[in-house]
Amino acid sequence: MTETLAVETGALVKRYENVLALAGLDLAIEPGCFFGLLGPNGAGKTTAVSILCTLLRPTSGEARVFGKDVVRERPAVRPLLGIVFQDPSLDTELTGRENLDIHARLYRLPERAARIEQALDMMDMARDADRGVRSLSGGMRRRLEIARGLLHGPSVLFLDEPTLGLDVHARRSLWQHLERLRDGGLTLVLTTHAMDEAARLCERVAILNEGRIVAAGTPRELCQEVGGDHIELELDRPEDALPLLRAKPNVRDVWMENRTVVITVEHAPTELVPLIETLKTLGIHAVRMREVNLEDAFVHFTGHKIDAAGNLA
Amino acid sequence: MTTFFTDVATILRRELLRYRHERVYLLGQILLPLLAVVFIGFPGDRLGESVDYASFLASGLLMLIITSGAIGGGYTLIEDVQRGFLRPILVAPVTRTSIVVGKILARLLLSIFIVSVMVLILALFTNLKLAHPLMALGSLAAMTFGFVGFGIVLATSLRRAESFRSVAVFVTLPLYFLSGMFFPVQTLPGPMRYVALVNPLTYGVDLFRYGTTDVNEIPLVADGLVLLVFAVLMTAIAARAFERRLAG
Structure with missing residues (x-):
């Protein structure tokens, strides 16, 4: 191996009682890449992200983030990770700034106030930072969560269905904010069932179906493969x-x-x-x-159409 | 080790920020024992002239509030895990033990606040006073660590909220009644008295009553030893249970 991969999994399996969530996942994500993990609900996207973020132990197989094993080297992996969970995970009783402050303390960051200001600015949340999270719109909460995910300068940012439940305007705005991160050298792993989102943001994608990768490449390559x-x-x-x-x-x-x-x-x-x-x-x-667009490619490789809510149609 | 305390302080800070908004809850915690003392304590006073039952009961009821709140606090930690509220903390580079200890310390500060306010109010119309503040504090700390731990252990083995509630009531009611909270342990019939003597809550109530009324039934050294062992043991078991719950 010439270069350490940002994310690497080998034959990753996760079995819940009698459901096989991941059936041997092989992923290789280059540093600095905006990578999309596509699939319908239940394809195993969130399971994969949870394992990579050290929150879930795989049944078998290996997973590494920048060369560090996510099970055996958890303390070394955790500082490298930034994550925006699919379900809201801000403390709604706190203000935005307080949420970020707690986060900065959890990562024992120096110069907290300056870093918080910078992260808020990047997501255009400085003006509303002192409002209680409860009073913020869905799109603002998402941007705040991304600001929090970026606060400690992670090497990989995981975004699990970041625009789920957002209206059209908030989605577009979020995409614009994410595009700004491209120049920073950050590796971004985005899970989504929205093919327009993947086509717009991701340099490379992998299509996940029933716990397995069924196709991988640039969006253009996948479309050409379908032809x-x-x-x-x-x-x-x-x-x-x-x-x-x-x-x-x-x-x-x-x-x-x-x-x-x-x-x-x-x-x-x-x-x-x-x-x-x-x-x-x-x-x-x-x-x-x-x-042919990415959505057609998705139908081609999975044999399913997907509806707006991410379910198989 | 310093990072451990930094992390504990961060968890504690988060909890305290969240408490700001729990005014109704705090009010309930304060009103409940107050009403109980008025409705049970004063009529009870007429039973015998030698016992100051209102003060006796007031100190017992405060312990009841503290322990049941602590068990609930342990439960909410596991509930937070289930609902996913804790995930941002769990992916951060902090140890699981520091999360548990931070949670318990936050609960302890809340308990100290509730008890302080309550003692001030109850002192107006009972003989409750901070006779030995350090003793009261020691009991409070041991009960909080022990029973938050108990709540965590119970919640990790019973994942559904309904089963937790019914089992918690089943387990805690005898603990409460056989602890000297409502009646002196000496007045309990034979077998019940033995149960009371293996109940760690008995020692917590006794030490706390000494701290707030200057009356106790059990040698203080025994109280202290039992409480220390109980608190340390339960915290350790809870930290293990928490870790195991997360691994699943």
């Missing part, structure tokens, strides 16, 4: 279109999304006209073409 283009059609009688389309040799895949027929073909510009010819009796309302 092809999508044609979306809105029809009067979409049900009748499916058997017709399935019979066509150039159609790789066909499915329905909310009464819209989605077709995968090798090259949409050349396939479009013959397809429309086939379907013109079914009442075509709209035709759209698009390239």
Whole structure:
């Protein structure tokens, strides 16, 4: 090994009574990478993060953070970690600043006040830092949690579904704040079931399904691996279109999304006209073409669609 | 070792910041024994002229508040673990023992506050006084360490809130009644008196009553020894149980 990896797991297994949460997870994350761990709810994302953060012991296998074993070298690993948990974990009885102050003391940081100010500034929370956490919006709480996670200058920041439950505006704002961290050399491990989030923030992603990695690479690589283009059609009688389309040799895949027929073909510009010819009796309302995106790749590799709440549809 | 105390101080600070908002809870903790003394203590006074029952009961009730609060405090620590509130602390480089000790010290400061306010109020209409403050404090500390520890051990073995409550009532009621809290141990019938003598709470109540009324039934040296062993043992067992609970 030439360089120490930021995160490395080998055949990581976690079994709860009769559920296999991780079925041999192999991960390798380079230092400085913004890495996305994608998967539906129950795929094992949170379990993986909990093990890497020393909160959970694996049943078997190995996990290291910057070369340090997360089970055997816990005291050495903990100062390297920053984490924003999926569920809110701020003390709601305290103000934002008090939350950060307790955190700074737990890590025995020098120059607490200055560091707290800096972390608050980075997340644009300085103005609201002295309000009780109870009175803050979901997006503000998240930013405060990220400020807290960054306070002690961790080498890896884990974000477990950071935008879950946030409205569109708060999500966008959070993404902008996270993008600012890119230049700092920080390694970021983000778990999410939102493919738009992963596509926007992550340089590399791994798709987790039933406790295993089923695909890994840059978002672009995964899309290329799936290949092809999508044609979306809105029809009067979409049900009748499916058997017709399935019979066509150039159609790789066909499915329905909310009464819209989605077709995968090798090259949409050349396939479009013959397809429309086939379907013109079914009442075509709209035709759209698009390239394969990460969401399609996800469906391809897991065999599942995922809904907005992260459940398998 | 210095980092241990730094960590304990941090946990303590966090707890105290949280208490700020628990005014209703504090008020309840103070009102309950006050009402009990008024409704039970004064009528009880008429039973016999030689015993000052109101003062006797007042000191016992204070111990009741302290111990039941301590058991509850132990429970909330485990509840915090279950709800995930403690995770930011658990991923930080602090030892588990410092978390337990910090929690207990916070509870102790709360107990000292409650007892101080209560003694001041009760002194107005009973013979309660800080006769031996250090003795009262010693009893308070031992009871807090011991019973927070007890609460932690109980909560780690009973994960569901309902089972914790029913078992806690089942276990603590006999502990309370056979501790000299409400009646002197000497007045208990034979077998019950033996139970009372193996109940660590008996010694806590006795020392505390000496501290606040200048009356005691058991030699103070015996009180001190039993309480020291109880507090140290329970804290150690609780720290182990806590560690094991987290590993699971």
